[in-house]
Amino acid sequence: MNMKNRDIISIRDMTKEDIEYILKKSEEMEKNMKKNKNLLNGYVLSTLFFEPSTRTRLSFESAMNKLGGRVISVAQPKASSVAKGETLADTVKTVEQYSDVIVMRHPNEGAARLAADVVDIPIINAGDGANQHPTQTLLDLYTINKECGKIDGLSIAMMGDLKYGRTVHSLATALAYYNVKLIFITPEELKMPSEIKKYLKNKGIPYREISGIDEIGKADVLYVTRIQKERFPDPADYEKVKGIYKILPETLDILGNAKIMHPLPRVDEISPEIDKSKNAIYFRQARNGIPVRMTLLSLVLGEME
Amino acid sequence: MNMKNRDIISIRDMTKEDIEYILKKSEEMEKNMKKNKNLLNGYVLSTLFFEPSTRTRLSFESAMNKLGGRVISVAQPKASSVAKGETLADTVKTVEQYSDVIVMRHPNEGAARLAADVVDIPIINAGDGANQHPTQTLLDLYTINKECGKIDGLSIAMMGDLKYGRTVHSLATALAYYNVKLIFITPEELKMPSEIKKYLKNKGIPYREISGIDEIGKADVLYVTRIQKERFPDPADYEKVKGIYKILPETLDILGNAKIMHPLPRVDEISPEIDKSKNAIYFRQARNGIPVRMTLLSLVLGEME
Amino acid sequence: MNMKNRDIISIRDMTKEDIEYILKKSEEMEKNMKKNKNLLNGYVLSTLFFEPSTRTRLSFESAMNKLGGRVISVAQPKASSVAKGETLADTVKTVEQYSDVIVMRHPNEGAARLAADVVDIPIINAGDGANQHPTQTLLDLYTINKECGKIDGLSIAMMGDLKYGRTVHSLATALAYYNVKLIFITPEELKMPSEIKKYLKNKGIPYREISGIDEIGKADVLYVTRIQKERFPDPADYEKVKGIYKILPETLDILGNAKIMHPLPRVDEISPEIDKSKNAIYFRQARNGIPVRMTLLSLVLGEME
Numbered sequence: 001m002n003m004k005n006r007d008i009i010s011i012r013d014m015t016k017e018d019i020e021y022i023l024k025k026s027e028e029m030e031k032n033m034k035k036n037k038n039l040l041n042g043y044v045l046s047t048l049f050f051e052p053s054t055r056t057r058l059s060f061e062s063a064m065n066k067l068g069g070r071v072i073s074v075a076q077p078k079a080s081s082v083a084k085g086e087t088l089a090d091t092v093k094t095v096e097q098y099s100d101v102i103v104m105r106h107p108n109e110g111a112a113r114l115a116a117d118v119v120d121i122p123i124i125n126a127g128d129g130a131n132q133h134p135t136q137t138l139l140d141l142y143t144i145n146k147e148c149g150k151i152d153g154l155s156i157a158m159m160g161d162l163k164y165g166r167t168v169h170s171l172a173t174a175l176a177y178y179n180v181k182l183i184f185i186t187p188e189e190l191k192m193p194s195e196i197k198k199y200l201k202n203k204g205i206p207y208r209e210i211s212g213i214d215e216i217g218k219a220d221v222l223y224v225t226r227i228q229k230e231r232f233p234d235p236a237d238y239e240k241v242k243g244i245y246k247i248l249p250e251t252l253d254i255l256g257n258a259k260i261m262h263p264l265p266r267v268d269e270i271s272p273e274i275d276k277s278k279n280a281i282y283f284r285q286a287r288n289g290i291p292v293r294m295t296l297l298s299l300v301l302g303e304m305e
Numbered sequence: 306m307n308m309k310n311r312d313i314i315s316i317r318d319m320t321k322e323d324i325e326y327i328l329k330k331s332e333e334m335e336k337n338m339k340k341n342k343n344l345l346n347g348y349v350l351s352t353l354f355f356e357p358s359t360r361t362r363l364s365f366e367s368a369m370n371k372l373g374g375r376v377i378s379v380a381q382p383k384a385s386s387v388a389k390g391e392t393l394a395d396t397v398k399t400v401e402q403y404s405d406v407i408v409m410r411h412p413n414e415g416a417a418r419l420a421a422d423v424v425d426i427p428i429i430n431a432g433d434g435a436n437q438h439p440t441q442t443l444l445d446l447y448t449i450n451k452e453c454g455k456i457d458g459l460s461i462a463m464m465g466d467l468k469y470g471r472t473v474h475s476l477a478t479a480l481a482y483y484n485v486k487l488i489f490i491t492p493e494e495l496k497m498p499s500e501i502k503k504y505l506k507n508k509g510i511p512y513r514e515i516s517g518i519d520e521i522g523k524a525d526v527l528y529v530t531r532i533q534k535e536r537f538p539d540p541a542d543y544e545k546v547k548g549i550y551k552i553l554p555e556t557l558d559i560l561g562n563a564k565i566m567h568p569l570p571r572v573d574e575i576s577p578e579i580d581k582s583k584n585a586i587y588f589r590q591a592r593n594g595i596p597v598r599m600t601l602l603s604l605v606l607g608e609m610e
Numbered sequence: 611m612n613m614k615n616r617d618i619i620s621i622r623d624m625t626k627e628d629i630e631y632i633l634k635k636s637e638e639m640e641k642n643m644k645k646n647k648n649l650l651n652g653y654v655l656s657t658l659f660f661e662p663s664t665r666t667r668l669s670f671e672s673a674m675n676k677l678g679g680r681v682i683s684v685a686q687p688k689a690s691s692v693a694k695g696e697t698l699a700d701t702v703k704t705v706e707q708y709s710d711v712i713v714m715r716h717p718n719e720g721a722a723r724l725a726a727d728v729v730d731i732p733i734i735n736a737g738d739g740a741n742q743h744p745t746q747t748l749l750d751l752y753t754i755n756k757e758c759g760k761i762d763g764l765s766i767a768m769m770g771d772l773k774y775g776r777t778v779h780s781l782a783t784a785l786a787y788y789n790v791k792l793i794f795i796t797p798e799e800l801k802m803p804s805e806i807k808k809y810l811k812n813k814g815i816p817y818r819e820i821s822g823i824d825e826i827g828k829a830d831v832l833y834v835t836r837i838q839k840e841r842f843p844d845p846a847d848y849e850k851v852k853g854i855y856k857i858l859p860e861t862l863d864i865l866g867n868a869k870i871m872h873p874l875p876r877v878d879e880i881s882p883e884i885d886k887s888k889n890a891i892y893f894r895q896a897r898n899g900i901p902v903r904m905t906l907l908s909l910v911l912g913e914m915e
Contacts, residue, residue, distance in 0.1 A: 042339060042342040042371065058656065058684065061708075062680075062708035062709065065682065070367075070371075072366040086569075090570060094360055097589075265695070268695075272697075272699070283704065286704055290708060347676065351668065377668050390877040390878075391875035391876070395874070398893055399875070399896050402900070403897075
């Protein structure tokens with residue numbers, strides 16, 4: 001499959017074949033890290049982060065460097081030309097002149113799409129507001145597949161803030177390509193949006209909505225997200241729910257062999273005592289961002305097929 | 306020509322032969338980007354920016370990386386040693402210990418010259434206050450030569466803030482080496498300084514000063530600059546002129562084939578509708594910074610002759 | 611000696627053999643800079659600086675780049691995940707996923723040790739509060755050895771703030787491995803802590819405490835440190851001492867051939883007129899950080915033995 005010059009803006013732009021192809025290529029990449037260490041020699045990646053995201057930026061920078069490519073960074077565009085009144089379109093068009101590929105994060109929904117429309121080099125969306133963060137979803141799928149040996153047939157639970165959580169929306173959407181069962185564990189205030197649930201219904205994906213982890217039943221994966229205080233109009237509502245969606249050592253009895261994932265950073269959703277359990281795979285999950293992003297960079301730059 | 310260890314501080318330090326040589330070498334560089342991708346392997350460039358300038362910094366970083374060299378950056382010297390009371394001389398002498406070449410921007414006139422006096426490695430001035438920004442001038446000349454096929458014989462108009470605009474002062478000075486006609490389009494408050502005009506007269510360069518673009522007549526190039534509000538002691542004066550030096554679609558009828566240049570960022574001096582016209586060359590102009598800066602780095606590091 | 615995967619946290623963790631080995635290897639490294647320019651190709655260093663330290667960071671970045679390795683940087687962790695409430699342990703464990711080695715600076719004593727305990731890749735401490743900065747000590751020892759041809763048998767004076775100065779504590783501790791005489795020149799308020807003096811006594815290292823440089827007698831090295839105003843509870847006390855520990859041209863008569871060192875940045879402890887004297891070796895001292903850090907990186911990554 002030739003993905004040269006493709007923009008990676010939204011997981012919704014991808015067919016199941018695209019996703020499967022990227023997962024397969026990422027697996028090969030992980031096995032051949034050393035062999036590919038000069039694959040992108042001579043290429044320059046610009047990271048253009050209009051809001052900070054250390055781990056996503058580092059992960060892309062590490063991926064590019066592991067391939068022999070180079071990285072230049074605009075960490076705070078507001079400090080510079082943007083402050084002088086430059087439009088987003090002009091900023092990305094200018095950065096295009098110095099780069100072969102752009103990885104971009106922006107607080108506004110649709111910013112990455114707009115950027116892709118005005119430049120000729122590939123754009124990879126590293127998060128546009130509450131909207132999309134497709135490379136996170138790809139590394140999540142890669143992690144599930146690698147840790148469980150498959151995706152089809154799995155029961156996958158998601159817990160925490162499913163109303164505002166970009167990662168879980170995107171992951172649920174992508175999982176609809178597979179034969180999975182979903183379980184949503186949330187307080188009343190933070191339920192999965194009806195738009196996503198409608199989408200799942202149309203795709204024939206069964207899901208259960210429950211309010212406590214004790215009702216989880218058999219699950220292969222538990223994807224935990226942070227509950228952010230600022231999401232609650234009334235702080236008192238936050239105080240009510242904040243403690244009840246935590247993974248504690250005693251929770252492991254309920255979870256059985258379920259693999260625990262988390263997009264990180266965590267605050268206190270998962271007790272550090274869990275880290276050494278065989279359920280905990282969230283740091284390995286972060287590491288999987290490297291081969292997945294190495295693969296995406298190589299594909300859109302046309303150095304891998 | 307051997308430029309090893311030369312500092313690039315001011316366009317006024319350069320002979321016509323220097324400039325011509327750099328333009329010729331930049332042309333060769335642009336044709337051989339891939340071939341030179343390991344030319345500066347093992348060299349370290351330090352960028353030392355005492356005020357932000359994203360595009361200049363990125364352009365140098367991309368240039369160094371495209372040659373296989375490495376870049377280390379001091380983005381906000383004020384956050385660190387300078388805050389502890391260190392002198393500029395000490396800062397650059399310390400950075401010298403870690404580097405093979407320094408690219409530096411500073412708000413004070415003469416800062417780059419001072420730096421060059423205290424260190425032994427080459428210094429490239431990336432802007433010292435309102436004074437000099439020689440690599441911008443070289444990429445401007447390169448762009449004119451590339452787009453028009455020559456510099457001699459051209460009519461070159463400059464529009465906007467010619468009083469405070471560092472780029473146009475420097476460009477006009479350099480163009481005095483060539484057989485050109487100049488046209489200055491400004492409001493009364495922002496005319497080209499008499500010092501520059503005297504210099505042009507001495508060099509026998511004819512120029513016209515006009516107040517509106519409709520009087521431009523035949524021109525090969527129109528170099529547009531931003532009019533900054535903060536330049537006007539009385540804000541009311543700014544309000545009077547701010548709109549009348551804009552390139553709108555209807556302006557193209559007046560311009561004929563004139564190539565439109567701009568050092569970027571633009572605010573609203575050039576309507577985005579112009580971007581797709583064949584007159585608009587400002588994004589290509591930005592891109593030309595790469596081969597020109599690749600050439601300068603290679604020359605002062607002694608890896609090109 | 612195999613130092614693969616060793617953490618470099620404190621000079622106190624090192625035996626004399628470790629130190630001698632690192633100094634010998636650094637000497638070889640300095641002679642073979644070019645030969646080693648691809649030694650760390652494929653490796654990624656993360657610099658994780660919780661407080662700014664431009665020169666230490668640049669020195670490590672330059673060292674890694676001179677070896678063909680790559681650097682990714684978290685310059686202000688507070689701007690990102692840490693702000694979201696992430697623990698230090700989680701931050702370093704996440705950065706570990708993207709890196710082969712971490713260089714870290716943190717305002718809190720013991721932070722580097724904590725980091726080393728939670729990650730599997732090597733951690734190099736680039737300063738943890740007032741505690742340790744072992745690579746500075748190693749480059750100081752390297753400098754003394756290189757400039758004086760030996761360490762054993764030397765008289766080494768330290769002047770300025772010996773109470774709070776991390777560098778001089780660490781250096782005095784390391785020098786206790788050698789057969790040296792120490793001289794401490796300080797105001798009453800800033801004397802070397804009794805803990806360090808007790809340590810020296812136990813090791814049989816003779817030292818003198820004096821209050822003025824005129825009593826220095828014969829010394830081979832004078833290590834000068836900055837006196838920081840903020841160290842004095844009463845600003846009046848600072849005013850009393852601030853001027854009297856300065857190296858002025860006339861001081862050279864007292865110093866004879868003593869080599870003057872300083873960890874930099876200096877404020878006005880050493881007059882710039884001294885810079886050209888043959889006594890002044892502080893900028894060369896800074897430069898010595900490159901081969902020493904190149905060596906440490908190569909050793910802990912297992913690419914040198």
